[in-house]
Amino acid sequence: MFSIMIPRRVGLVLPAALALVVVTLPTATAVAPPYEPVTIDDPVVVGEAGDLNLYGLEVGPRTIAWGGGLHAGPVPSPSPSPSPSTAPGEDLGAAVAQSGAQMRSRLYTPDLGKAALSLGDMTTAPVVAAIDAATTDEWAVGFDPLGPSYVLRVRHQGGPEMAAELATDDFGPGSGSVAIWGDMALVGPNLVDLDTLESVDLGTLDECIAGENAVLADGLLLVQGLCEGGQTFATEVPEDGLDLESLDSLDWDVVLDFQPDLMAYSRGLLVFADSKMGLYGYLRLDDPDAEPWAATIPAGIDALRVQGHRYVVVAARDGDVVAGVFEEGGEAPVAVVPLDGGLGMAPVLFDEGAAATAAVVIPRDESSEMNLDGIAIDLYGRTLAWSDGEDVFAATLPPLAGGAVTSTAPATGKAGAPVAVTAAGLQPGEEVAVWLESDPVLLTLGRAAADGTFAASVTLPAGTAAGTHSLTVHGVESGWTSVRSIALAAAATGNPGLRVDTGR
Amino acid sequence: MRARLVAFVVAGVVAVGAAVGAVLLLTAPDDDVVAPPAPAPSVTRSAPPSPTPSPTPSFLPAFVAMAVPERVEIPAVDLDLAVLPISPVGGRINPPTVEEAYWIQDYGLPGSDADNTVYLVGHSSLRMPAAFNPLLDVEHQDAVLQPGDEVRVTTAGGVLRYEVTGWTRYDKDGLPTADEVWAIAPGTLQIITCFQEDGREFADDNLVVTATLVEALVPAEGATAG
Structure with missing residues (x-):
């Protein structure tokens, strides 16, 4: 066994009276x-x-x-x-x-x-x-x-x-x-x-x-x-x-x-x-x-x-x-x-x-x-x-240990319509991908907030088949994911709804 | 040696990084570019059409087969625009130019035998001339067109004459799920633009003017039994 010196860590937080903060490493x-x-x-x-x-x-x-x-x-x-x-x-x-x-x-x-x-x-x-x-x-x-x-x-x-x-x-x-x-x-x-x-x-x-x-x-x-x-x-x-x-x-x-x-x-x-x-x-x-x-x-x-x-x-x-x-x-x-x-x-x-x-x-x-x-x-x-x-x-590499991402999304949706997706428990600031499955479609890439939360409005692609799909929130850095089910209603009697951005 | 024992707060660095990310996330989308507000577009309606019939009518009622729209005219507001095709990208429509009307080519074609709703979209703006500015009365937060106003859509085959039946204001986020707008309704024309509010930098709403096909016309020399 090595006998190691004991490093001190000093001044990480400025003590008001310059009292030294001494941190002792555990025995290696x-x-x-x-x-x-x-x-x-x-x-x-x-x-x-x-x-x-x-x-x-x-x-x-x-x-x-x-x-x-x-x-x-x-x-x-x-x-x-x-x-x-x-x-x-x-x-x-x-x-x-x-x-x-x-x-x-x-x-x-x-x-x-x-x-x-x-x-x-x-x-x-x-x-x-x-x-x-x-x-x-x-x-x-x-x-x-x-x-x-x-x-x-x-x-x-x-x-x-x-x-x-x-x-x-x-x-x-x-x-x-x-x-x-x-x-x-x-x-x-x-x-x-x-x-x-x-x-x-x-x-x-x-x-x-x-x-x-x-x-x-x-x-x-x-x-x-x-x-x-x-x-x-x-x-x-x-x-x-x-x-x-x-x-x-x-x-x-x-x-x-x-x-x-x-x-x-x-x-x-x-x-x-x-x-x-x-x-x-x-x-x-x-x-x-x-x-x-x-x-x-x-x-x-x-x-x-x-x-x-x-x-x-x-x-x-x-x-x-x-x-x-x-x-x-x-x-x-x-x-x-x-x-x-x-x-x-x-x-x-x-x-x-x-x-x-x-x-x-x-x-x-x-x-x-x-x-x-x-x-x-x-x-x-x-x-x-x-x-x-x-x-x-x-x-x-494998996901980080200990992930516990939670997410919310509506239980139902329509092809071509936006849905709100939120998540918590991500790594602060990490890149976040939101996928629609079963044929994986990347709906959006965003970034988690400093507190590990994430919110986005994603549009379910027009033409997505009716039925049950999955919305997956994936932290790119952590590898952590959360999956929600979403049921898409049949759209036989209507055109896929669109968002119209016509303001200048 | 000048090494002094002072605060070192790495969290501050992290906060800076997070702030930069926040700025990036707050970058305005293309159609929400901020610019100084300009006077609201003035609203003018043309004088009612003369009851005196034209001595030499140039169009006659006829069957007009479905075809790509080329122009749209709304005489009540002196609107006469070229129509260009457009397709949605990622569930969105954002016309690339400001002064033209666009036809959503993935949906219905105008014609006597139309099998789907026809959609025309165009920009409006408080800051610059835009295709569908004449449809808005920004000062009174109202639409200019009234039921019965005529909308003429010209194709290679003839002219489809529609009459306005009404208009509705929709929250932009709610428009994609407004079933009545996206219903498959042959003979219906939906004209969509942004509903501008005086003094606001961003348009949160859409104006949707609905019209119904009342007549199909062809040039007199090309008229056939309709």
């Missing part, structure tokens, strides 16, 4: 090992990673993107100008050949309750030419640590690609992870204002703040502290960003009194892991009364991901790399994914004979997650994408 329980049989049955093959030596894999609400480089064969001829977008699965190798990197992306349709995860066409993807990249509805940000120069590449949705120098590029090849929140990006230790493309190295703010291993997500910036034996600090980041010139006057909150070497954050849930201690756990920062949780794991922990209530722990065990998907509050994994040991874990050699650029040798770096980007989770915990080193897969 050994989970030995948590990885039991695979529970993902039918992953979708998104595309081939081939010999890409996968470097980045991201999944967003509608997009799965992956990138890599370091071809074993000849490098494609450089393109005169980078392509601003790509067709489904199109190889961008030519566009980014100067850095030896490729990026591919596919759109997907998430499970809306009645259809499995499926792939669609990529339309106007704001792809940037980089190995490490992140995208939002507004921005695409990429960083190519292997290029001839360390250049940040930024594309505003629909706009041209812009390039900028970073405040510091002294963070080593392969560690240029990218994250975006609002109009700010975090690239390695650089906090970047995307409107101005100016950046600040977090490590220069204060001698007690480390630039490395910072996290930017969901309105929170987390940094590691170097003083007092090591701490972890957090500050809020508004969507319109922080003033880079005032960073040294930010209010920081101490959220951990130790420095985990891996952290991830999503919607109030901070997940941490430390390979030295063989420890992983989580704290809920938006609920001071919530109990923190931690567990030990025999294997070293190599990567950590979190979205919504789900988090992913990646660990090497017996020579294999395994990922377990866990749910906040539950100790058994929701799903287990064996990741091929060839996922870039071995040294990657650039083919010197084919190199148009300088040959690079990247040593295996077990302290870095650079080679373990082959797993990603998003749509707040429902979609998981990973690679076994040959292909890129994606799957829809």
Whole structure:
């Protein structure tokens, strides 16, 4: 059994008299090992990673993107100008050949309750030419640590690609992870204002703040502290960003009194892991009364991901790399994914004979997650994408545990007529799909309120056969559903009623 | 080190996200675009038709086969409009242009042998000229047409002459289930627009003018036994 230090969580709610709120982690329980049989049955093959030596894999609400480089064969001829977008699965190798990197992306349709995860066409993807990249509805940000120069590449949705120098590029090849929140990006230790493309190295703010291993997500910036034996600090980041010139006057909150070497954050849930201690756990920062949780794991922990209530722990065990998907509050994994040991874990050699650029040798770096980007989770915990080193897969995870959605709808209706549907018990703010069955027809997509309620007026399609049908309210993020029966009267003597919007 | 122990309220961030979502959800639909109110459209009825018959009648009663409507005329309000076809989308009708009348092509065709109700729809507006503005007396919250007023629908085969029998104001949400409007009633014409209220940005109601086929006419030179 590990003997673990006891982290304190301080100042989550400002005590009027600055009385410290001390939260003690329970003694970590050994989970030995948590990885039991695979529970993902039918992953979708998104595309081939081939010999890409996968470097980045991201999944967003509608997009799965992956990138890599370091071809074993000849490098494609450089393109005169980078392509601003790509067709489904199109190889961008030519566009980014100067850095030896490729990026591919596919759109997907998430499970809306009645259809499995499926792939669609990529339309106007704001792809940037980089190995490490992140995208939002507004921005695409990429960083190519292997290029001839360390250049940040930024594309505003629909706009041209812009390039900028970073405040510091002294963070080593392969560690240029990218994250975006609002109009700010975090690239390695650089906090970047995307409107101005100016950046600040977090490590220069204060001698007690480390630039490395910072996290930017969901309105929170987390940094590691170097003083007092090591701490972890957090500050809020508004969507319109922080003033880079005032960073040294930010209010920081101490959220951990130790420095985990891996952290991830999503919607109030901070997940941490430390390979030295063989420890992983989580704290809920938006609920001071919530109990923190931690567990030990025999294997070293190599990567950590979190979205919504789900988090992913990646660990090497017996020579294999395994990922377990866990749910906040539950100790058994929701799903287990064996990741091929060839996922870039071995040294990657650039083919010197084919190199148009300088040959690079990247040593295996077990302290870095650079080679373990082959797993990603998003749509707040429902979609998981990973690679076994040959292909890129994606799957829809089971519903969150403990759903109790209730809904109301009229017991009777008419084809072509509107009916009011309400629901409660959904995840706050989650996407909601309302279906009419038996032939599933998506009636509307909406969003739950902050209290988990939902209300919509949906029109039963004209031409729907008379008889008993089902109205299903489905939370896309939670996977929770509620079903009501509705009887449609025969409409033999009338035309389907219509709503007439003729006001201008 | 400037790390100060101050409040960190993640819930505030969540609230911001929820507020953004709420704004998105509140985006007005296309036909409810807010604009400064304009004076209510003036209401004018044309003088009653002269009792003196035309010395050379150009139309004669005849059988007019069902055909696509091309124009609609309502002499009492000087309305004369082109008619374009439209189909419902998702149980809704929202004409794409403002100054034309539209015929719901999924339902009835006008004609002597009509087998279903004929529906004409068109926009009305407080802010701009619109197809069916002449049907509304916004100032008095009334419809302009009166029972007996003539509605002429022209097709390639001739003219279908209807007479107004009445009008009804419906809540928009209630219109789709108003059985009397959507009943299959050959020989009936339903003219539907929005019921505008002076000073209101959105029309919550529809005006439905009902008319009944009284005569089918063809040009005199093409008349056949009817």
